[in-house]
Amino acid sequence: MFKTIRKPINSIYVIAGMIIVLSVLAIMSVSTFLSYHGEKQRIDQEIKANVQDTLLTIEEHIEDLISSYSVNEYSKFIGSEVKYRHLFAMIVEDKNMGAILGKKVYVKGKIRDENWQVVDYDPEDSLQREQLQNAYFTSEKELVNNLGQSIGKIIVVVSDHEFHQRLDNLIYRNLLATFAISALLVATLFLMMRLHLLEPLTNIIEAITQRDSEGLPLEYAPIKGPNEIRVLSQTINHMIKATRVSRQQLMDKSDALRAAKERFQLAIDGTRDGLWDWNAKEGKIYVSEQYEAMLGYQSKDMPDTLEEWLKMIHPDDVDKAQYEIKRYLESKGQGVYENTFRMRTKSGQWLWITSRGKAIFDDEGNPVRFVGFNTDMSKLIQQQEELKKQKDLHQYLANHDTLTNLANRSLFNDRLMHSIKQAQRNGEKLAVLFIDLDYFKEINDSLGHNIGDKVIQSIAKRLQHLIRGGDTIARLGGDEFTILMDDLPDEQSASHIADRVIENFRQPVRVDHHELHLSCSIGISIYPDNGETPTDMLKNADAAMYRAKNLGRNNFQYYSKEMTEEAFERLNMEANIRSGIQNEEFIVYYQPQINSSTQQIIGMEALVRWNSPSLGFITPGRFIPLAIATGSIIDLDRYVMKKAFKEFAAWIDEGLDPGHLSINLNMKQLIREDFVSYLSGLIEQGGFSASCIELEVTEGELMDNPSQAINVLKQVESLGVKLSLDDFGTGYSSLSYLKKLPISKLKIDKSFVDGLPFDKEDEAIVRAIIALAQSLNLDIIAEGAENLQQVDFLSQLGCSNFQGYFFSKPIPAEEMHNFLIEYRRSH
Structure with missing residues (x-):
């Protein structure tokens, strides 16, 4: 009361x-x-x-x-x-x-x-x-x-x-x-x-x-009101809680010590499960006769120490069993200990055991006694596993093609619907590729359906190796396959997969001593351009596939004719980039960097140009993004580095004092495991100091993964190579990362220089960049300086280093050599 x-x-x-x-x-x-x-x-x-x-x-x-x-x-x-x-x-x-x-x-x-x-x-x-x-x-x-x-x-x-x-x-x-x-x-x-x-x-x-x-x-006292009253409430609550805990501990200890023997005996007498009692202080384990019988032991024949008991647990379960015991004991008896594991019977069989128990603790919080019971769950778990296997099998058969184990039409439609919703939320694109084998009916008619099925299985395995990790491939029936490409970087990325599929089909299919030459026709639809529902996406990809067949088979077509032409042009250029690197079609141009105060050449930036024999002169804006997307940028960067280092070393040996060599590198290049050693080797071959080299990295690429970028750039810096941040201010950089980057120079982007000295917004941005560089003790250079007004204005703001058409446009090595001689003579 x-x-x-x-x-x-x-x-x-x-x-x-x-x-x-x-x-x-x-x-x-x-x-x-x-x-x-x-x-x-x-x-x-x-x-x-x-x-x-x-x-x-x-x-x-x-x-x-x-x-x-x-x-x-x-x-x-x-x-x-x-x-x-x-x-x-x-x-x-x-x-x-x-x-x-x-x-x-x-x-x-x-x-x-x-x-x-x-x-x-x-x-x-x-x-x-x-x-x-x-x-x-x-x-x-x-x-x-x-x-x-x-x-x-x-x-x-x-x-x-x-x-x-x-x-x-x-x-x-x-x-x-x-x-x-x-x-x-x-x-x-x-x-x-x-x-x-x-x-x-x-x-x-x-x-x-x-x-x-x-x-x-x-x-408990409510915690409301001013801070002083809240502190008062918290203090009162702490006292109440501490008093309750103390009282509960006293009551638990009294009841536990008084009724432990009765409770333990009643538990043994009233259950069919195996009872155990671990005396923590003595290190002994008592088990009931039911426990011994469950594991096939005679009376008093079971091990009575924790170490021996743990040896009876399955090796795959022993770590978890120890962890659960430790976790429960460290919680000071909060809740009930429960764990399921396998134990070895005396005959060597494994039983699934569910163990439950409660512990008693002394005043210091140390366990005194740990009492519980074990239940044999083997039959129940076996039944559950059988039911799960049957359910999984039914589910799998309902969503997969029985011949190829690929997703069937139902599962493909579900995944396509899910991908469409996700693409709609995230503003992304996706592609559906509809693949149909050319003249497959003739194989079935001439060699039989048994050979035809094996051909389908072989084609399915090939397709699985050609797609990206997160893509879905399905067999809709017969000789029709579909591929779902999520999170599409751009529409033309689908053409790379399509081209790989068509190229792979050039290899013959070997089935039961038959060597069969096949081809396929592929139709591509893009979300949301060519449909916003699974039905429309599949229908339009199917229509594009039939156009591919009508155009002679063994090709791919987009649902849009313009996208098909663009894809073929892109694939053609991609192939030409690779051959262009091998054939040394790329030329290194140099653009001088001048200090307006001293009128000295402080360095030059190496720029790549391409004059393809088959495609003509192609601007960097066209081939560099494609090289980045396809991974060719790594070979292209190394080609430029190797050639530029060689020419730069020759100018140093000639005594022309070219300053430093600045090279703009892609982050894909920098994060290569062998890049630092490759760079070190080039510098050693050139025979010049590493401090003569300056690597430019763009702000946007750094901010994609700033932590990784910082680690890589610190390794480069350790060689003595200088680092410059290009296009600064055009991305979404974080000053907290900027101060951690081991850079020595900021490069003002041309887009901010173009409007000077009349555009007030450009002026404000340039002033901020220069002030930031000065506060961080960084060098600064402005690119794109095209007239004297821009040079004078930037010089007044504190920027004396320039690169732009006012001093020189990018020029090939021969002209750069003459420029160095003439500039040195005139200045």
Whole structure:
């Protein structure tokens, strides 16, 4: 039973409320007092200013009336002014009328009586005179005629009636406003304090006051509110948790020591499984008779140590068995130990055993006793394996061609649908190749279907070796095959596979002493250009295949005629690249690099050009991407390096001082295992210092795999070779990687130089690159400098090294040789 705890008066709320109320009242009282005195002075000044304004307003009017002896008129005027301006009195001393009446002045005015009614002013009335003397404020104005002579005086009197009335209204409004603001402040402050301070504290109190019979809180304190309260909650929870753990450990130890023997005996008597008990301190294992009988041993004949017990476990399972025991014991008994493994019977057979158990630990967390039981699972596991094999077989037969073991039409359609969805999500392309054997019917008709089936099997194995690792190949039936190519780099990549298939078919198929020469026709459809559903993709690939047959068989066709022509042109160029390297059709050009400050040649960049005998002059923009895609770039790079190093060494030997040789290399080249040794060998053959060589790598390629690039470039740097980052700023580089790269130079890309000095965006980018290079202590060079304005502008920004048409276009070795001689002579 839990104790019911009466919730005490929440005194913290009362105290907080009193503090807030008193604080707000004190602040608002001071504020109201200061506001009251300020408003009082303002009203006083306003009343006096109004009196002065009134005098100025009525002065001219009264002067005219006095001058015209219009006593009744100005008497009415005075009464009106007193009434509507809320004046106490207004008196006119009329010298003109006084002269007529034989007096010094004639006095006429209006005054308010005790009921605040406007009555005539009587100069002889002592009460009125006393009221005027005690008035709040009196102001008078001398009246003069056109000749500047005094004709009388206006006296305006204001009593404190209006002053007090307005002051009373002000006090009333201020009190209302003060009360409203105070109430709002009190409510807001109390609400904020309640939400952020009092309520979290109350929640903690409510949580920890709900206690069990032993006084331990039933729940943890909620972790909410400001940091200090959260820390308080965490501290309380830690104490609760620690207390619970301590109590549980005491209870477990007490119960375990008291009931261990009873529980163990009941377990032995009540189960058919094999019971075991491992005494961790003694290192002995006790097993029940059922356990011994399960493994074919006689009573007391089984090993009783953990080491011997482990030797009975299958060698493939022993590591896992040890790991599961260790993992459970390290968890200090969390959950239940369970593991399945094979054990050797006395006769040498293997049984599948599922072992379950629980351990008891001492105060230090060390295992004292580990008790459990073993169940023979051999029959159940054997049944499960049989069911799984049957299920797998049915599943396999449902999705695969029984003759070739390739995917069938159903599985191919499923994978094609999956690939289409993935390509749609990722904005990728894929290709379907529809392959049909040419004249295969004649083989079946002449040699029989048995030979035909063996031919199909042989073709299936060939096709499996020709496709990429992640591609899918299927047999749709008869002599029709399909290939699914995922994640297509470009549309023309499919033509490489198609060409390899057609080329492979040139090798004869040998079946039962028959040597058969076959060919095939292939149709290619591209997603999403030629269809967005599996049905459309297969239909269009099939249509392209029939066009290949109509064009003479033994060829491939895209569903689009233009793509077919482009594929054949690409394949032709690919073959010409390989032969061009072998026939040394490629020429190395050099473009000088000049320091504008010293007018010295600091180096040159080696550039490759191709003048094919069959294709004519081909720009690097056409053949280099293709060489990269096909892997020919490795041979091409080494061809350029070997030739450039040889010519560069000759210029050094001649004493022409060519500076350094800069060569732009592809990352495929750099990550070759033999590249560093190959580079070192070329430098040694050239007989010049490695510091004369500068390898340029593009920013985009580095950022594809920056970690690998850093490792490779550090090996190159260790040779003494300098490294330059080309096309900097055109990719998506990371400054965190840039500072780790062992580069010594940044190269400003031509695209940023072209717009200088007029393009503000290019200027901003160039300034940033130069500043970055300077901060990282890197050299910098600008490529594509074509006019003096660009050179001067970049020089002013701090870039003195240039490469571009302003100094020289790329030129062959003979011209470069002459350039070095002439430039040295002229400079």
